[in-house]
Amino acid sequence: xxxxxxxxxxxxxLYHDGVCSNDSKTMVEEHLAYCDSCKAALLEMDDTLCxxxxxxxxxxxxxxxxxxxxxxxxxLKSLLEGMLFTILAIALIALVLYFFxxxxxIPKPY
Numbered sequence: 814x815x816x817x818x819x820x821x822x823x824x825x826x827l828y829h830d831g832v833c834s835n836d837s838k839t840m841v842e843e844h845l846a847y848c849d850s851c852k853a854a855l856l857e858m859d860d861t862l863c864x865x866x867x868x869x870x871x872x873x874x875x876x877x878x879x880x881x882x883x884x885x886x887x888x889l890k891s892l893l894e895g896m897l898f899t900i901l902a903i904a905l906i907a908l909v910l911y912f913f914x915x916x917x918x919i920p921k922p923y
Contacts, residue, residue, distance in 0.1 A: 821841055821844045821845075821851050822851065822854060824841050825854055825858065829858045829859075
């Protein structure tokens with residue numbers, strides 16, 4: 814069965830990484846047996862993978878780490894602000910109840 818180079822080129826990354834099905838693997842290997850163009854494309858994948866982009870990947874990872882730290886700081890700040898405003902709101906409500914309405918937790922002695 815003759816398969817077009819376009820289909821094989823779509824499957825080559827999966828084949829290269831070893832994650833394609835056995836049927837796809839067999840089809841790619843049969844095609845590579847007679848197609849020098851696809852063989853060259855497969856060999857080229859070894860040269861152009863992340864090995865050449867290691868520095869860029871490390872820089873991107875560093876940026877993600879910095880963003881993660883900033884996000885965590887922001888979350889902590891928001892949590893503390895929320896707690897502070899909640900405590901202040903409870904204190905304000907308690908003061909209003911105490912002074913204006915005369916509500917007391919401990920009953921007045923008679």
